[in-house]
Amino acid sequence: MSRKTSKNNDLLSSVRKDTSPKIYSLLVDLVNDDREDLAELVLKIDYLLEYSSACIRQKDFQGAKEALSKVENRVKMLDMQKVDTEHIKYLYEGIKKKCK
Numbered sequence: 001m002s003r004k005t006s007k008n009n010d011l012l013s014s015v016r017k018d019t020s021p022k023i024y025s026l027l028v029d030l031v032n033d034d035r036e037d038l039a040e041l042v043l044k045i046d047y048l049l050e051y052s053s054a055c056i057r058q059k060d061f062q063g064a065k066e067a068l069s070k071v072e073n074r075v076k077m078l079d080m081q082k083v084d085t086e087h088i089k090y091l092y093e094g095i096k097k098k099c100k
Contacts, residue, residue, distance in 0.1 A: 004031050011036060019046060022087045038083055045074050049091050056098050064099045068092065
């Protein structure tokens with residue numbers, strides 16, 4: 001079976017332009033391992049990280065803390081499935097440091 005890319009997978013084609021290269025690479029790996037459910041979880045985490053960063057820019061630290069707690073729970077779910085979450089944890093820690 002051929003490798004799935006943005007040209008032959010709807011999920012990958014819809015997120016290719018909006019995600020960072022490292023997140024997209026993780027999504028490609030998950031989709032090719034037939035784990036689209038985990039790929040969708042990674043997309044939710046990516047959205048929550050962007051949302052929490054926007055909250056911090058707008059000085060809404062409570063909203064950022066709520067979003068970061070959701071990210072932490074979802075990352076734990078990915079860790080239980082043995083997904084490489086190194087880049088996600090790096091982003092999480094960077095945003096968490098900015099949150100007062």
